[in-house]
Amino acid sequence: xxxxxxxxxxxxxxxxxxxLFKGVKEHHVTLPTQSEPWDxxxxxxxxxxxxLKERPELFVQGDSVRPGILVLINDADWELMGELxxxxxxxxxxxxxxxxxxx
Amino acid sequence: MCxxxxxxxxxxxxxxxxxxxxxxxxxxxxxxxxxxxxxxTYCRDCxxxxxxxxxxxxxxxxxxxxxxxxxxxxxxxxxxxCSMLSQVQEGLSxxxxxxxxxxxxxxxxxxxxxAGRSVDDRKTAMAQMQTLFEATGFPFHLVPLEQVLDLSPxxxxxxxxxxxxxxxxxxxxxxxxxxxKGHWPPRPQDQDQDQDLDQASLPDIQESHTQxxxxxxxxxxxxxxxxxxxxxxxxxxxxxxxxxxxxxKLMLGDCCSRLAVKLLSSIALGRGAxxxxxxxxxxxxYGDIITVRPMRDYSSKEIVFYNHMFKVPSIFIPGLDxxxxxxxxxxxxxxxxxTKLQADFPSTVSTIYRTSEKLQTAWKGSCxxxxxxxxxxxxxxxxxxxxxxxxxxxTLISEQLSQTKPPETSSAINPxxxxxxxxxxxxxxCCSGEGECGKKGGGCCSSPRVPETTDMRSLLCxxxxxxxxxxxxxxxxxxxxxxxxxxxxRRSQMREQISEFILDEGV
Numbered sequence: 001x002x003x004x005x006x007x008x009x010x011x012x013x014x015x016x017x018x019x020l021f022k023g024v025k026e027h028h029v030t031l032p033t034q035s036e037p038w039d040x041x042x043x044x045x046x047x048x049x050x051x052l053k054e055r056p057e058l059f060v061q062g063d064s065v066r067p068g069i070l071v072l073i074n075d076a077d078w079e080l081m082g083e084l085x086x087x088x089x090x091x092x093x094x095x096x097x098x099x100x101x102x103x
Numbered sequence: 104m105c106x107x108x109x110x111x112x113x114x115x116x117x118x119x120x121x122x123x124x125x126x127x128x129x130x131x132x133x134x135x136x137x138x139x140x141x142x143x144t145y146c147r148d149c150x151x152x153x154x155x156x157x158x159x160x161x162x163x164x165x166x167x168x169x170x171x172x173x174x175x176x177x178x179x180x181x182x183x184x185c186s187m188l189s190q191v192q193e194g195l196s197x198x199x200x201x202x203x204x205x206x207x208x209x210x211x212x213x214x215x216x217x218a219g220r221s222v223d224d225r226k227t228a229m230a231q232m233q234t235l236f237e238a239t240g241f242p243f244h245l246v247p248l249e250q251v252l253d254l255s256p257x258x259x260x261x262x263x264x265x266x267x268x269x270x271x272x273x274x275x276x277x278x279x280x281x282x283x284k285g286h287w288p289p290r291p292q293d294q295d296q297d298q299d300l301d302q303a304s305l306p307d308i309q310e311s312h313t314q315x316x317x318x319x320x321x322x323x324x325x326x327x328x329x330x331x332x333x334x335x336x337x338x339x340x341x342x343x344x345x346x347x348x349x350x351x352k353l354m355l356g357d358c359c360s361r362l363a364v365k366l367l368s369s370i371a372l373g374r375g376a377x378x379x380x381x382x383x384x385x386x387x388x389y390g391d392i393i394t395v396r397p398m399r400d401y402s403s404k405e406i407v408f409y410n411h412m413f414k415v416p417s418i419f420i421p422g423l424d425x426x427x428x429x430x431x432x433x434x435x436x437x438x439x440x441x442t443k444l445q446a447d448f449p450s451t452v453s454t455i456y457r458t459s460e461k462l463q464t465a466w467k468g469s470c471x472x473x474x475x476x477x478x479x480x481x482x483x484x485x486x487x488x489x490x491x492x493x494x495x496x497x498t499l500i501s502e503q504l505s506q507t508k509p510p511e512t513s514s515a516i517n518p519x520x521x522x523x524x525x526x527x528x529x530x531x532x533c534c535s536g537e538g539e540c541g542k543k544g545g546g547c548c549s550s551p552r553v554p555e556t557t558d559m560r561s562l563l564c565x566x567x568x569x570x571x572x573x574x575x576x577x578x579x580x581x582x583x584x585x586x587x588x589x590x591x592x593r594r595s596q597m598r599e600q601i602s603e604f605i606l607d608e609g610v
Contacts, residue, residue, distance in 0.1 A: 058426070067446035068439075070407055076136040077408070080125055080144065097411065099182070099360065099403035100438065 027051065031088070040071075041084040043094075059096075068100040129153070137408045140449070147412060154401075154409050158190040159201055161397050166273040167385050168352055168395065170204035170280035175350035176241075177341055178209050180232060184356030185417035186406045187398050191354075192239055204280055205352075209236050209243035210344050216248055216313045217320050217333050218423045225308075231418050246344055249312035251336045256587035258343050261477055262391040319579040326424075326432035328573035331372065333423055335480045335567075336581070345392045357382075357396045360403035360441070363455035368437040373566040376486035379462040388482045402452060478564035479588055480571075486564050495565060559588045 031038055031046065041063055048056050059066060064084060071078040072095040073086060125135045127146035135144030145153060162168055176191060178184040194203035211232045215225035229245055236243040323329040345353050357365070362382045369381055380386045386394040398406070410417060424432065429439040445451040476485050489495050559577055560568055571577060577585070598605075 055426070068403075068442035070404060072408075072411065075412065076134075077138045079138040080135055095411065097407045099407055100442065 038088040039084065040073075040078070040086045040088070043088060044084075065096065066100075068098060070097045070099060071095070072097070136412070137405075139402070139405055139408075140453070150409070151413065154405065155190065155193055157400055158187075158397060159194060159203070161384075161400055162203065163201075165384055165395075167393065168205050169273065169276045172205045172352060173348075173350045174205045174207050174352040174354055174395075175341075175345045175348070176207055176209050176354045177356065178211055178232075178236075179356070180211070180228070180235075180418035180420045181356070182406050182410050182415075182417045183358045183361065183398055183401075183403065185235075186401075186410055186415055187354060187356040188239065189410075189413075189415045190397075204277075207241050208348065208350060209239070209241050210341060211236070211243070211245050212337055212340055213245065213247045214333065214337065214422060215420075216308075216316045217329075217336075218421060218425070219317065219320075220421065222308075228418065228420050235416055235418060244344055244348060246340060247308045248336065248340065249308050249316055250343075251340045252312050252315055252581045254339060254343055254581065254583040256583045256590060258339050258346075258583060259479060259482065259587045261389060261482060262346070264387065264390045264393075315579070319581070322575045322579040323570075324573045324575060326427065327372070327434065328570045330423060330432055330434050331566075331570045332574075335570075338481075342389050342392050351392060353392055353394045355394060355396050356398050358398045358401045358403050358406055359456040360445075360452050362396070362399055362459060363452045364434070364438045364441050366455055366459045367441065368434045369566075371433050371437065373569055374481075374564075377481065377483040377564065377566070378459065380483055382459040383462070388477070399456070478567050479559070479562040479584065479591070480567040481564060483564055487561075487568075559585075562588055562591055 029051075031043070044060055044063065044065065048060055052059055057066075059069065061067065065071060071083075073081045074093050075095075078086065125144050127133050127135045127149050128143050129145060129149040133146035133148065136147050137145050137150055139145060139150075168174060176184070176188055178188050188209065191203065191207050194201075195207070211229075213225055213229055215228065220228075225247075232245060233243075236245075320329055320333070323332055341353055345351075366378060366382050369375070369378055374381060380388055382396075382399075384396055384399060386396075388394075409415065424435055427435055430436055441451060441455070476488075477483065478485055487495060559571065563571060574580075
């Protein structure tokens with residue numbers, strides 16, 4: 001029902017969140033087609049399953065991101081976009097930035 | 104919060120209209136891109152203005168940095184210190200509205216050795232920092248942490264501050280500066296030469312030094328002590344660099360999120376007496392070099408957003424605490440506690456931070472002059488000269504009592520019989536380390552060492568004692584610390600010997 005969505009992820013951090021993703025900072029991904037629209041909550045699950053291989057506790061907590069990791073959707077604060085409920089659009093640009101020291 | 108969403112997802116999906124239409128609270132026209140504090144939305148331009156103004160306001164309000172003064176910026180490559188660097192650049196730029204008037208320099212301390220990174224990794228990081236600094240055009244100094252081993256004991260001595268400048272002097276200095284404006288920017292020749300020397304090549308690191316440093320780091324038994332020790336050494340090296348290169352102020356990039364964590368972890372580490380100095384805007388514990396924290400009004404979120412939006416480059420360099428678990432150290436645990444609390448209660452950090460603003464040290468003027476009254480490691484006034492009926496003494500006694508249990512510790516010295524050696528008992532443990540003492544036999548706790556260890560403790564504040572206690576041996580400490588400890592000990596011994604003949608100025 002919903003077409004493929006292309007996304008660009010960027011992982012930036014002080015604490016090395018990108019280390020969790022094998023040191024790769026930028027990811028271009030295409031999400032599989034599914035019957036309902038993709039939202040950020042589902043995206044996090046997808047990331048956890050497909051990109052994040054080790055130590056998921058350093059990135060997610062519950063079904064949101066770990067406190068201290070900021071999320072930007074198309075260069076705007078995700079708090080303005082509805083956080084986990086934001087519905088992803090094609091060509092969206094999502095940035096995760098960690099402000100934590102030890103993560 | 105997340106659970107609420109889950110339970111009422113059906114409802115929320117309809118009520119929560121995509122709030123992209125939110126407007127900036129300041130100009131009320133443009134679309135907001137960032138939410139700071141509790142619910143203040145800013146657009147890109149207003150956020151930039153707000154951010155830049157805050158930096159200038161911080162320096163303007165405190166009137167500590169005089170025009171034409173040389174200021175050393177400590178940049179670690181992280182977002183906060185890089186943001187500070189970009190704010191200084193912004194403030195010094197020709198078209199800046201209210202120009203900053205000091206002369207900046209940059210220092211980067213490469214802690215790769217302490218964090219156990221490979222030589223190649225460190226070289227890459229150094230080269231990255233070099234490119235970053237070259238782009239600013241400021242003089243810079245790349246200093247490997249190994250240099251801490253070559254410091255002289257004088258680093259640990261509080262230098263007299265040049266002169267007490269009253270508040271009115273600031274205004275006079277600014278006026279004078281503005282009159283002689285034609286000569287600005289004063290980039291003296293000697294400074295450039297100095298710069299060339301430093302920047303010609305990346306500093307060489309002796310492998311033996313790296314090993315010594317790693318030995319020192321691995322001699323600490325806990326991650327908490329390791330982080331404390333590293334921050335002390337880093338601080339010494341920063342002060343040393345500032346002194347030798349002729350800077351009189353040192354700018355650190357601590358943001359308020361960081362300071363809130365530091366405040367709570369400092370309390371947990373027993374540094375309550377030093378809080379005001381550790382987290383305040385300015386810190387004059389070194390006398391001649393004043394530490395300033397101009398970023399202390401920014402939250403880490405503001406900094407990260409600013410850096411991202413305005414392409415402020417920062418370099419990620421893994422440190423001692425990278426990828427460690429929450430419970431690996433007191434500092435890490437506090438950080439995760441504060442950030443988790445902050446997620447649900449957005450005013451957590453600001454509340455803690457406002458508290459730190461109100462703290463003041465009851466500084467006794469007479470003590471400041473006396474070198475012996477400052478801690479050997481952190482250079483704060485000693486908090487251990489308290490009367491017998493205090494929590495500190497009680498801790499010492501209970502520590503002493505609990506130490507007498509294991510039989511192997513009493514083999515080296517027999518402290519129980521000697522009523523005067525309260526300190527000797529507590530420190531004997533310092534090098535006992537159970538297994539180690541057994542292996543090396545008496546050698547580890549041999550008689551000439553014991554008094555040295557003992558005396559070292561008496562020169563430290565409560566918190567630094569805990570750090571040193573967590574080290575298997577103080578012998579790995581850099582020579583300058585040991586030498587200074589010996590010197591202070593000789594001093595106090597001598598004072599004791601001749602005390603009968605001194606007309607005591609204290610009483």
